[in-house]
Amino acid sequence: MLLVILTFVLLLLINVPIAFTLGIAGLMYFFTQASVPMPVVVQRMITGTQSYPLLAVPFFILAGHIMNASGITARLMKLADALTGHLVGGLAHVSIVLSMLMGGVSGSSNADCAMQTRILLPEMRKRGYSDAFASAVLACGSLTTAIIPPSIGLVLYGFVGQVSIGKLLIAGIIPGILMGLAMMFTAYLYARKNGYDADSRGKKKSFKELIIAIRESFWALLFPVILVLTIRFGIFTATEAAAFAVVYAFLVGKFIYRELDWVKLKTCLRDCAEDNAMIMLIISMAAVVSYVLAYEKVPVKLANFIVGVSDNPYIIMATIIVFLLIAGMLMEGTVNILLLTPIFLPIVTRAGFDPVHFGIIMAILIQIGGITPPVGVNMYTVCSLGGIPIEDFIKGSIPFAIALIIVVGLIVAFPQLSLFLPGLVK
Template identity: 35%
Template structure:
């Protein structure tokens, strides 16, 4: 039954069918061919898949990120990043990465990061002598930080799918996110010396740094409030999402006074559309996840790796290679929901904590967001930078090394992801 589902699913992808439809069609076909379950189970399991209180956090974080991205919040964060690191060789490249680290803590989405930061930074970088491809490559490479530094929408989806603590997952993503950012800045510095990228003429004076900090401090407090409320147990992730939306509305509507009612309506409608797509994927993928559980496929997979007797180091390496390949063809959301429950038992037998495995999946599948053929950030970045996909891919290749290094650290050094959660959970 599982083989039929995946055959139909991958065939649907090959002919250009939307992922959610391909997954659902695979489940319906398997039910019809095998006759083991009535087809009426499909809509029942789809509804059950999205009937989850913690899952409400996803549209709330999407709306909060959209509210932040449509205002001067992003501009204020870029100004602060420029004052902090603009004087280093490759100045605007570092500003781009630092802006993604700040904005990722507000949007929780790599695609939102690419669109918001890219629209501000790419034109400015081009004026200073960066090629559009290089500016776009730095933008999309740093956007993967947005799904690691909390609040992270993929971490919420993984936590809901496998029953792990969302607060612990948020904490687990902080160190990998900072590592990606810092290593990208090292890469930018090396590339800047080789390609002659410019830097600011002088370090920002203390007065300018203070003004930039004052302008951005209220925005920077958003992820601090959200994470603090969840970790201390004051709120659930869903309730924290409500706080995030209200705080973003307060900043833009009361403090900065930048919204019109028409703009707010447009943002709300767009956020609803952006929410409907991943939640429809969640619904159809839940059917397949149910079948996988009924067929006891994870247990069979554990037995398969035990029979191979190759040791946990190679088991985890094989899983990473598999997920890297999957991430190139399947979007991050369905990949997490579909393969998280399947591979988690194998990771657990190999000695990996579920929180560590969740961070590993997000780092791994984040690479798929900036690689062809289905990388969402890659296509958004190409549109913003106005370059061809393949030019952008070539320019991105040197920065992919950073993601691979952090992936290996997350996989084989548990403290990278588990140290912070151990302090609170």
């Protein structure tokens, strides 16, 4: 087992793609353990992707690509500007609100921050925003996209932990909004201190302009509402809702907004195939490592260690939160969900926490890992596209990371923040 860990760490340090890092590390165990037959590797790779609930992932990804190609992003940008563009640090608020709105479209925080960096960063620089502040807003604000439904991470958590995906998606609404509000408050304090967009204060859009922006964004805003309601009333399962999302995105783009042509659709299908190939390869390789961990009884040993720390459920949760924060700094989010859910979920349920409640906490903590070194995917995306030094980003992101950790603390202390809406689902 030690060889597996050393191989994994070494490959991670030399930037080998995470799917191959997992696969090679898993294979090392089978090479050194004659008691475990090699065909198990292939069996685990195949069975790791054979799941009906897992079908929601490619459907949501395809729906997100189609919606982005249909002019929805531009309309949501206009609405976000109408709602918050008049505030101090207006463009920062526009970015955060846009991410919250995009949560109902793409489900991918990394895709959202890449898109926003290309669109908003040049304008932020024109308005005098520092690179530290601008990059932090773009990367940290995008994290709400992966919590507000549809969320790919929550779908994977539900798949691995055998937790209701429908309840998880609905549970992400209030925490996602709370995250957005916390980051808007942080951005407001930061912008007010530095005088960003101070001259725009009070320049609200007219009521007519706001109505026009809402009307133009109506079909985009309707999608997450339909998603939640169809799951709430049992019309669709989460997987069926994801398939419906693809049809909905196509109809809106082709016949309502009329911006989706066959060339764009072909590009969407190609990009979706690439994204899904990457995700499914990671899932199949992670299934091999998960088997190794289970075979060596690592979840049981770690559970005994954590439970041995204290009998207090909140101390147990705090210990797991620290584990997840550290893991988020070292591994990509998808891998964390696939590997750590089977380990931590039994511990927290035994401590008395609801699995849906823990799923939201885990999803947020893993997203925080996207803005922390050394493996922060969102951090590297914004910095590479904007030509911004990593140290500048880290300096600007600290207040936002603190705000997000405070939100996690509130969700732990007040479970109804995540369980109220799922409680309405029969």
